[in-house]
Amino acid sequence: MLVSNIKSRPVYGGLKVDVAARRHLVAAEGEGALAVIDAFGAHPEALARTTLLYAAGGSAGEDHAARLAAFRPDDLFVMPSQPTLITRLNVILNTATMGTRLYAAGVEGFIGSVVAAGMAHGVDQASIRTEHRGSLARRVQCVHCKGMTENVTVSPVTCSHCGIPLLVRDHYSRRLGAFQGVSIDAETPGDVPPAEELYA
Amino acid sequence: MTIQFKNETFRDDFTFSNSPEAIQRFPFPFDKDEYMYAVNIEQHMPGPAKSTTEFPIDIDEHYVSEMRDRALVLKEDPLRCQALPHMLTAEWDLVELLMEQMSKHYPEHFSLTRDGDKWRWVNRPLGIDQHFTFGDTATLPYPPMEYVTRQCQGDFALIDQRNDMLWMDAGMITTQADWSLDFDIGMSWTEWHGPVPLAHEMGVMDRALKFMLNLQQGRPVRRLNWTMTINPRLDTSPENYHKWGIDRTTVTPENVGDKVHLRVELQALWRLPRSNAIVFSIRAYMIKMEELVTVPKWGRRLHRVLRDLRPELADYKGLTRFRDMTVDYLARHDDGAPTSPGFFPD
Numbered sequence: 001m002l003v004s005n006i007k008s009r010p011v012y013g014g015l016k017v018d019v020a021a022r023r024h025l026v027a028a029e030g031e032g033a034l035a036v037i038d039a040f041g042a043h044p045e046a047l048a049r050t051t052l053l054y055a056a057g058g059s060a061g062e063d064h065a066a067r068l069a070a071f072r073p074d075d076l077f078v079m080p081s082q083p084t085l086i087t088r089l090n091v092i093l094n095t096a097t098m099g100t101r102l103y104a105a106g107v108e109g110f111i112g113s114v115v116a117a118g119m120a121h122g123v124d125q126a127s128i129r130t131e132h133r134g135s136l137a138r139r140v141q142c143v144h145c146k147g148m149t150e151n152v153t154v155s156p157v158t159c160s161h162c163g164i165p166l167l168v169r170d171h172y173s174r175r176l177g178a179f180q181g182v183s184i185d186a187e188t189p190g191d192v193p194p195a196e197e198l199y200a
Numbered sequence: 201m202t203i204q205f206k207n208e209t210f211r212d213d214f215t216f217s218n219s220p221e222a223i224q225r226f227p228f229p230f231d232k233d234e235y236m237y238a239v240n241i242e243q244h245m246p247g248p249a250k251s252t253t254e255f256p257i258d259i260d261e262h263y264v265s266e267m268r269d270r271a272l273v274l275k276e277d278p279l280r281c282q283a284l285p286h287m288l289t290a291e292w293d294l295v296e297l298l299m300e301q302m303s304k305h306y307p308e309h310f311s312l313t314r315d316g317d318k319w320r321w322v323n324r325p326l327g328i329d330q331h332f333t334f335g336d337t338a339t340l341p342y343p344p345m346e347y348v349t350r351q352c353q354g355d356f357a358l359i360d361q362r363n364d365m366l367w368m369d370a371g372m373i374t375t376q377a378d379w380s381l382d383f384d385i386g387m388s389w390t391e392w393h394g395p396v397p398l399a400h401e402m403g404v405m406d407r408a409l410k411f412m413l414n415l416q417q418g419r420p421v422r423r424l425n426w427t428m429t430i431n432p433r434l435d436t437s438p439e440n441y442h443k444w445g446i447d448r449t450t451v452t453p454e455n456v457g458d459k460v461h462l463r464v465e466l467q468a469l470w471r472l473p474r475s476n477a478i479v480f481s482i483r484a485y486m487i488k489m490e491e492l493v494t495v496p497k498w499g500r501r502l503h504r505v506l507r508d509l510r511p512e513l514a515d516y517k518g519l520t521r522f523r524d525m526t527v528d529y530l531a532r533h534d535d536g537a538p539t540s541p542g543f544f545p546d
Contacts, residue, residue: 007394008387119386126363143380143438146279164442171395175386182438186445187521 009172012111015039015103015131017046022099024050026073027089027114029082029106030057031134033064036105039131040071051075051092055085057106059134086113093121105131109139109150112177125174136199140168141178148178154195156184165192168199202308205264205325211272216432218491222261226487227252228495228543229424229464233504235513237404241411244420244468252466255305256420257298258483259353264325266353266375266434273374273435274350279382280437281346283358283370290358290370290477291345292335297470297479298348323351345370354466354483357381361476366412368392369477375434375484377427377463378441378518396516415471415478422468427517428526429463432486451522456529457490460522462502489526493533495545500537503530 015035017024024046028036033054040047050073056065065078079085093102102123104114111130118128137151147161155168159181166181173180185192208215218226247253252260273280283291299321303312313320317334328351332339340347349356349372358370366389373381384392389409396405415421429436430447451459466483493499506519507527514523540546 008391009394141383143383144440144442146382169395171383172391173383173387174391176383180380180383180438183442183445186442187448189446 006170006172008174009170010111010115010125010130010174012130012132015105015129017043018101018129019043019046021046021101022049023097023101024103025053025089025092025096025100026050026103026105027053027085027110028068028104029055029085029110029134030059031064032105032107032110032131033059033062033068035131035133036103037064037067037071039103040073047071047073049074051077053077053079053085053089053092055079055082055110057082082110082113086117089114089117090121093117093123096121101129102127103129105133107134107137108132109137109177112139112174116175116177119175138168138199139178140166140181141173141176142166142181144183148176149181152179153199154197155199156192156195157181203259203261203263203306206261208262208265210265210269210432210434214431214433216262216265216486218487219261220494221250223487223491223494224545225251225260226492226495227424227464227466227485228498228545229426230501230505231541231543233501233539234508235505236510237402241408241421241423244422244470252483252485253422255301256468256470257301257305257352257481258466259302259306259309263353267326267351269434270350270372270374273437277437277439280374280439281349281372282381282385283343283345284386287358287360287370287475287477288337288344290360290472290475290479291343293472293475293477294356294358294479295344295348296334297472298352302352326351345372354481357480357482359478359480361413361478364413365389366409366478373482374437376437376482377429377465377484378436378438380438382439412469412478415469417471417473420468420470422466425465425467427463428519428522429461429486430459430522432461432488434484434486448518448521451525453525453528456522456525457493458488460526460529461486461488462492489529493530496533497539497546499530499533500535501539503527503534504539506530 017039026036052073054068069076077088102118104111115125115128119125137153140149140152142159144164145162147159149160156165158165165184167184169180171180210216252258299312302310309324311322319332319334321330355373355375357368360367360369368384368387371381393405433444436444464485468481470479514520
């Protein structure tokens with residue numbers, strides 16, 4: 001669980017199964033599978049009404065996908081990457097009906113992407129149940145070129161799009177699912193301090 | 201009272217300056233010799249004649265040049281103007297508010313004629329004569345918020361209210377003091393003020409939020425905020441920080457009076473009638489130190505405010521690199537005499 005005094009950062013309340021939901025739409029990434037197993041393991045009756053999307057990511061060797069399959073949810077989509085999972089999620093959200101509860105578990109950037117997809121389909125962000133698992137790596141938006149750099153564990157970090165060295169600020173956008181990166185040497189061109197491992 | 205609009209720039213050769221009349225009406229933000237955050241919100245009542253608060257929307261000698269600079273910013277970066285889809289009603293509310301205020305108080309420059317929802321808007325300084333149907337976006341050349349704010353000085357945020365919280369859901373932000381609309385859009389009040397030091401712990405943010413949730417239609421409020429800018433640059437966005445940040449290293453004892461500007465934001469808040477959203481207008485005024493010290497009380501007082509400013513505030517406002525040089529310059533204009541209470545020149 002992330003503990004932080006960053007006012008803009010969301011609080012992740014944990015994956016609690018909503019027993020009143022008519023449909024459970026669960027998106028998980030990497031170690032987030034363990035949160036799903038913990039939550040739905042206690043509510044096996046909910047699985048017949050559950051659509052589960054999973055991208056193994058860095059946890060592929062752990063074979064969480066097989067454990068999720070053994071749960072026998074109504075639908076299981078094992079997707080090769082986070083972006084393909086979000087694409088599939090958007091298709092499902094397009095035709096989702098009243099009584100659907102959305103859940104997200106995994107690294108922070110992934111949760112942010114799922115919440116953003118939900119919001120784009122009119123889901124109140126406060127109603128989405130979320131749990132952080134795995135790395136503290138950040139998704140960083142370069143404020144200059146708007147490019148997203150994924151899995152950032154250090155600051156400063158070089159923008160993977162425009163190449164500007166960025167200070168990773170403790171300011172988080174839920175809509176973008178990202179922290180803000182701002183030029184670190186604008187006032188001292190070329191003088192970039194060594195990268196420190198801060199968010200491993 | 202016809203305004204003589206100046207032809208000046210806020211970038212490259214920086215020809216911006218204030219006339220003697222503009223200096224006299226500058227909204228100096230310090231009513232005593234020290235500064236700390238406060239919920240300094242007051243009713244947006246008409247101020248003295250010719251002051252920046254005489255009318256709810258202030259149009260001044262920089263109008264035409266500022267609108268040209270805004271157009272340049274938008275050409276380079278259209279993301280400075282964004283609105284979430286549910287804010288369309290609030291956008292039209294803003295069209296009405298600004299057109300009504302501008303035409304009422306500056307009739308020689310702007311006029312609004314209404315026949316039901318068939319409206320005609322004339323903006324003489326910018327050479328615009330527009331017939332449109334109020335509420336029909338297709339009858340304007342831009343979306344409603346963008347259309348009207350391309351013609352009004354100051355930045356504008358449109359703030360939605362739901363679940364006892366305020367949400368920054370639309371805005372035209374081209375003259376900001378280092379915050380990004382593109383990053384903050386969709387955020388709650390607490391989230392978008394996340395990076396402000398000290399204020400949360402002091403309870404200022406919670407008190408201000410409570411006040412704003414109760415804002416009544418027809419009773420706008422205002423406050424002043426301030427920072428300092430090197431060169432009279434309106435666009436000090438984080439988006440372009442890698443271009444303007446270097447300016448902060450160019451201040452020398454020789455040029456400090458010309459380069460360092462006090463930048464004051466006259467911020468006002470209005471409740472809107474149809475959408476129940478809130479307009480947050482942020483009108484920026486800039487004055488260089490050489491101009492400021494022509495008002496002896498202001499030179500004296502700003503010297504004391506800057507000298508005694510808490511380091512974390514100086515840092516947050518980006519003053520650290522040039523603060524000492526500015527304090528040294530202003531010290532030469534501080535004879536040690538007491539300053540009178542209040543904002544206005546003696």
